[in-house]
Amino acid sequence: MKNKPTYSIDSVDHALRLAGLLQQEGPLRVADAAERLGVARSTAHRLLAMLVYRDFAEQNADRRYVAGSVLRHLPGVEPIxxxxxxxxxxxxxxxxxxxxxxxxxxxxxxxxxxxxxxxxxxxxxxxxxxxxxxxxxxxxxxxxxxxxxxxxxxxxxxxxxxxxxxxxxxxxxxxxxxxxxxxxxxxxxxxxxxxxxxxxxxxxxxxxxxxxxxxxxxxxxxxxxxxxxxxxxxxxxxxxxxxxxxxxxxxxxxxxx
Structure with a gap:
């Protein structure tokens, strides 16, 4: 079993978890992301903005976030x-x-x-x-x-x-x-x-x-x-x-x- 690094960086951990959620579970609103990560909405919004900047996420017309081009080229599973x-x-x-x-x-x-x-x-x-x-x-x-x-x-x-x-x-x-x-x-x-x-x-x-x-x-x-x-x-x-x-x-x- 993988153990969490002793000197883990929470912001990196949150961003990676969020990328995984987008790839494997489908569209998320800022409020949904904040609830799943246990962080403030402002924090979730900043994380999503960075994922968008690096093409790990995109924002739809309905303002929900979905997996970006980087994640779409990785193997995943059906939305759960x-x-x-x-x-x-x-x-x-x-x-x-x-x-x-x-x-x-x-x-x-x-x-x-x-x-x-x-x-x-x-x-x-x-x-x-x-x-x-x-x-x-x-x-x-x-x-x-x-x-x-x-x-x-x-x-x-x-x-x-x-x-x-x-x-x-x-x-x-x-x-x-x-x-x-x-x-x-x-x-x-x-x-x-x-x-x-x-x-x-x-x-x-x-x-x-x-x-x-x-x-x-x-x-x-x-x-x-x-x-x-x-x-x-x-x-x-x-x-x-x-x-x-x-x-x-x-x-x-x-x-x-």
Missing amino acids: AQLRSIALPHLQRLVDQTGETANLMVLLGKYVRFVATIECSHILRVGDREGRMVPAYLASGGPALLARRSDAEIDALYADDREIDLAALRRTLRQTRKQGFSINDQATEAGMTAIGHAINGPSRPAIAALSLAMPTVRYARPRLPEWVAALRGTVRKIEQDLDTTDGWGHPTTPTQA
Whole structure:
């Protein structure tokens, strides 16, 4: 897992996060950008202005900002703003039900990116992971998503990665397919355990993953069926909401009889 540099520059971090949001989630207003970054609107406006100046962003006629020419030439994923919007209320209910932190993530090549986090209220808790990217094979939601791919696809994805034990990864993915969920037991961070489950869209299998994360000291194996059941119930509700859309939050047009 990548650690934040000791001498990090917040303005650079904000600008990079904002560029990622524009590329991966679509148009943003200044107020939206400020809310997502947790900064003042004036700060968000200055960041967006600099991204426009360097062609990382453009402003539409409706005054919303979109990815500029630099970002459009980089590989990305379909906009996930609507998916995030649909999932957030369900994440909150999952946190209320379990008392632990919930995350939504998407797969980007060999990494997963956390696109939403709802923290629980415990003093000792897993904190906000939104915006972070971690190796998919380590994060709880990663194997849940990778397990939907064939062995040939996994081999091709990790063919040049000498740090990966492909045989071990295949075993992990077979177990994940069998049980329907995956567990990250301190693989990304000491003292943190998480359970992950894939989310299907109407026409896009495994478009995202949901995870329940907790301090390892609160993880108890006998409670695993309870947590998995809560995850599965939440996933089903998200999928039901996605069934009324095109898979990314846009309402579908009813078929005329």
